[in-house]
Amino acid sequence: MTTPVHSDVVVVGAGISGLVAARRIAEAGYRVRVVEARDRVGGRTLNADLGDGQVAEVGGQFTGPGQDAIQRVAAELGVTTYATHDTGTHLLDLGGRIRPWSVSEPWIGPAASLSFLAAQRRLNRMAATVPPHEPWRAPRAREWDAETLGGWMRRHVPVPRARVLLAMAVRAVWAFEPEDVSLLHVLACVNAGDGLQRLMRTRDGAQQDRFTGGSQRISELLADGLPEPPLLRHPVRRVVQDGTGVTVHTGPGTLLRADRVVVAVPPQLAARIAFEPRMPPGREQLLARSPQGTALKYLAVYDEPFWRAAGFSGQVASDRAPVASAFDNTPPAGRPGVLLGFAVGGPARRLLELPPPVRQERVLASFARWFGERARTPRQVIVGSWSEEEWTRGCYAGYLTPGAWTAHGHLLREPHGRVHWAGSETATRWIGFMDGAVTAGERAAAEVLTATAARPAPVGARDGRSG
Amino acid sequence: MTTPVHSDVVVVGAGISGLVAARRIAEAGYRVRVVEARDRVGGRTLNADLGDGQVAEVGGQFTGPGQDAIQRVAAELGVTTYATHDTGTHLLDLGGRIRPWSVSEPWIGPAASLSFLAAQRRLNRMAATVPPHEPWRAPRAREWDAETLGGWMRRHVPVPRARVLLAMAVRAVWAFEPEDVSLLHVLACVNAGDGLQRLMRTRDGAQQDRFTGGSQRISELLADGLPEPPLLRHPVRRVVQDGTGVTVHTGPGTLLRADRVVVAVPPQLAARIAFEPRMPPGREQLLARSPQGTALKYLAVYDEPFWRAAGFSGQVASDRAPVASAFDNTPPAGRPGVLLGFAVGGPARRLLELPPPVRQERVLASFARWFGERARTPRQVIVGSWSEEEWTRGCYAGYLTPGAWTAHGHLLREPHGRVHWAGSETATRWIGFMDGAVTAGERAAAEVLTATAARPAPVGARDGRSG
Known part of the structure; x- marks a missing residue:
């Protein structure tokens, strides 16, 4: 001994x-x-070396307004932040159709847009009554803990396309499916994250900034x-x-x-x-x-962020498997170009049943669908498969x-x-x-x-x- | 090596x-x-020695019609069965009032009885559409897997007292709370157990028989x-x-x-x-x-089954913590008298937060409430606390x-x-x-x-x- x-x-x-x-x-x-x-x-944070002193982040990477604690610690350590790339046209790939997109003004047709915004407002109002330090003391705690977010959505979000969009947001924000989780849990997280919009957004939201040198x-x-x-x-x-x-x-x-x-x-x-x-x-x-969410993070590295020249921001929200959301993850130096694709929730689970080369092929097919054939042949692909990591067992949390x-x-x-x-x-x-x-x-x-x-x-x- | x-x-x-x-x-x-x-x-089966060749069962113990496989194996091994003690008055302790009770003809007032029976019928009908070998192929699998049994009950069992009774049954049958579990899971289990009545009943049900010599x-x-x-x-x-x-x-x-x-x-x-x-x-x-259910099983041993002389069967269904259901677990020889009390689901969780002597005191207080002061002083108490067993971590399943x-x-x-x-x-x-x-x-x-x-x-x- x-x-x-x-x-x-x-x-x-x-x-x-x-x-x-x-x-x-x-x-x-x-x-x-x-x-x-x-x-x-x-x-759950990890830097990958891209050469020339540049890094790509394989794990958690974003920060934004309201996240005072991590920013205070970063400042203590001399780590600065910079803005996530957010210029150009965002894309929404919904129901098989690709269209321009704004997270702050989500437009998916009149009925669906209204239904989506109403659901968002209602969830925010409910969340405001759930104290994140003791969700079990919310006035309707027992009722909301007896159902899933998915069950609630089936009853309270009447327009199917609005429900699809909300499910996409849930997947992107938490890496679980709406039916996996206690409604009360989601409401506590919404309240603890200053509301759904802040959680979903890049500018003015939880994806606004990144840490110089990688998280x-x-x-x-x-x-x-x-x-x-x-x-x-x-x-x-x-x-x-x-x-x-x-x-x-x-x-x-x-x-x-x-x-x-x-x-x-x-x-x-x-x-x-x-x-x-x-x-x-x-x-x-x-x-x-x-349990813990299911997230795979793909970083496709190209010589340059070629999609910028075509007017794209690199940001995509999608209901098409396997990639639910994409970002331009190019380092602040502007080279190499990096596309980030998140496979999360159900689509990520299905991806995990395939061999890694097939997974990668499908992810790159998503990128090519949005940004052209050039996206199919990156010079390097970096993958974070957090469910398969013995010492994590599922992300984001x-x-x-x-x-x-x-x-x-x-x-x-x-x-x-x-x-x-x-x-x-x-x-x-x-x-x-x-x-x-x-x-x-x-x-x-x-x-x-x-x-x-x-x-x-x-x-x-x-x-x-x-x- | x-x-x-x-x-x-x-x-x-x-x-x-x-x-x-x-x-x-x-x-x-x-x-x-x-x-x-x-x-x-x-x-999860365990015999405790009561002396004189008698045993009491600290784990799983019941069997009944339709359970052909365990009975076939028992027969192969020469283990016979005998009927669970089922004569005398059963009790229902509901809303603070104790009354006679029949599981096969549950009477809790006209509106509540109708509501309870309607819920039971409806759950059985739904269960019949869920193939237990592949519940995910039920026609409404996704919908039912997106909600809990508890959520369903809040919407489909309008009379509060009927809901309380149904929750008692759920606790007794599975040792979880209705809000803990996927509705689809419960329906698969109901179908796999030949319907709710069979699961709940002693005679003609899953509690009908016991194994000679202990399971x-x-x-x-x-x-x-x-x-x-x-x-x-x-x-x-x-x-x-x-x-x-x-x-x-x-x-x-x-x-x-x-x-x-x-x-x-x-x-x-x-x-x-x-x-x-x-x-x-x-x-x-x-x-x-x-996760696994929460069940504590208390066996209180007395010189004789004194409640039988008073006309009681020893069977109780209760909404009063900590004991949700009780049985006469006296061995076939007729002595010693054994009362069995199940603490299950939420009440069991709360019991587990108390020190073992306090738990026992509360369980015996339940027995005394139903069968008189003599029940408070057994000569021996045997406890199976299956969540606390390192090599089980929760019962029934x-x-x-x-x-x-x-x-x-x-x-x-x-x-x-x-x-x-x-x-x-x-x-x-x-x-x-x-x-x-x-x-x-x-x-x-x-x-x-x-x-x-x-x-x-x-x-x-x-x-x-x-x-």
Whole structure:
């Protein structure tokens, strides 16, 4: 048996949430150690090298107004933002027909447009009554948690084409199908994201900006700023609490010992850690009722963004499988040209049943349909298939199925003895976003600091090396 | 590294499903080895010793008409059945009032009774259109998979008291709340269980009979009949396939090697096994969308079944937490007296948040409310808390949340290379029942035998010892 490595706090997971928690704990003078299953930091953010110092982002990448937390942390680290490419004609590929498109003024014919806008207004009004920190206290919580968004849409969005458009928006924003999810959950997320329009939009919305150097840079700088580097390739298998502390058992056999632990991983991964004592049954059930969305992200790299010359913005919303939404993801330098295609929800599930070369062929066929044959032959294709990633198991995030919020919601952030919960799924603003990852990490850090405030920070711990 | 123990087939899980699969494979002349995480066989069935050769059943116990498969296997093994105690007055504890009660003629006032019966008829009619072997092919599959049973009840069962009664029945039959589950899933289960009445009833229903010697006896005899005994205390951690076979890695480090593997464990446990190669993403998502019900089973043991003298059958249906349904579970000898109380669904979840002594006090208070103060002081209380069992994680069974059947149902029984799937959750008759465990095990065995039929059974394998 190995001798444990001692710290004050162990953080499980080197995504944004865990690294922010670790940063705040280290700033308060405590020894903190981050352990990570992967061979890299960043979790659901990942930069791919395009050469010449340019990067493409294989995971989460966007930010926008209202996402103050991630932007504050980025600013702390000296990471700037720039505007997502948003000039030129956007396209809507709906019912087999391609037409120009504006997310802020969605026009799909008079009846369908009215029906879509009415549904959007109604969902926003309902969402305003759902407190994101405790959705189970909404006045109509039980009713809305007993149905899915898809069921609600079937009854309240009478025009089929409006329903199709709303489903497209849901897929693009959350990577699940409307029928997969508790209506109450969606409403909490809508409220936590400042309304549907903000979630859907590029300009003035959640897709407005990107981080210079790529979003993974934030995690890399957070990790670099820690007194001790994250322990990579150390999947956590067991977390054992006793009267005086916690022992964290990792895959390679390394033991870590700490007063407190912060678990900052998605629900499907937290469920796979063996906690001793076990989590309360209600929290186990919460995780068992928290599947994760399905998203594949395709980045097709060309010598230049040739679609710009033809007047296209690169942005597409589509009801045609496999790509539901596309963006111009060209780096700010303007070269190489990068088209980004999201396969999400049901179409993504069907794509996953095909061999990777066939998937890619179909994605490129979507690009060619919108931007011409030249799109079919990129010089490089980069794929993020997040459901197939062992240490993610589904993107963009975990979501709750019907009945779960009202039954178990009160246990979501409740510490399990010395174990605290972070991760964007535990956020109360921008749930499932990078911004939520930050606030969840800071909240967990605050819990740990409050719990350990009784005893003084160990002298010199800030600069010390443990173990 | 240990040398692997060789068999033709390894079966993971020594519940009824795995043991039946193993029996059929052994009968065909192949070497089969069952591995089990627990120190016992029987899975979700368990006998507790009451002394004097009497047993009480802590897990699944009932059978009834239509459950031909479990009764056929029991007969093969020489296990007989006897009738569940069903004489005397049944009680309904509804809205704070206790009254006599008949499941076959439910009377709760004119409007509520009509509303309840109409809902029952309508659900049965809908269920008849849902093929249990492929619910996703029901004509209205997408619509019904987009809503929960609870949502449907809010719209189609107008009388509140009828809705309460229906929710009580749902809890008692499946141990989940109506809002937890896909309507399509419930309809498939109703069809697979020959209609709601049969599922709810004692006489002429799924609670009609019990197995002499206790239901776990079936698993014990199945295990005794195998050429090689199950390997107990060997939780399976990894299942690794290569070009020539499968290696099964167990907790203590023992390796087993086989041509084929049958996995016969509940979905939440299957999800915790590391498969290499990974399961297809769709099957992983299916498991991630398959939580398990919440059931605690309390057996209060008294010197005699004193309630019988007072004219009570011991059967109660109740909307009062924590006990939703009660039975007289006295062994056929007539002594000791045993009251059985099921805490299921939401009330069970709330019970699990209390310390065990408080839970027990509340359960006994329910018994005392119905059968008098004497019920408060049993000589012994036996508890099955199946959500807290590491190797079960929830009873009676796994169920599917909205959207899962239509998205992933076609993958439920699809073998993963050399890995086949059993367990009652994969059944097409009596899904989640002991009967379904048998047919699922036999189906998986048939798949394995078909796959291996190309080569002759090894000579003498039936009596041989492997390793």
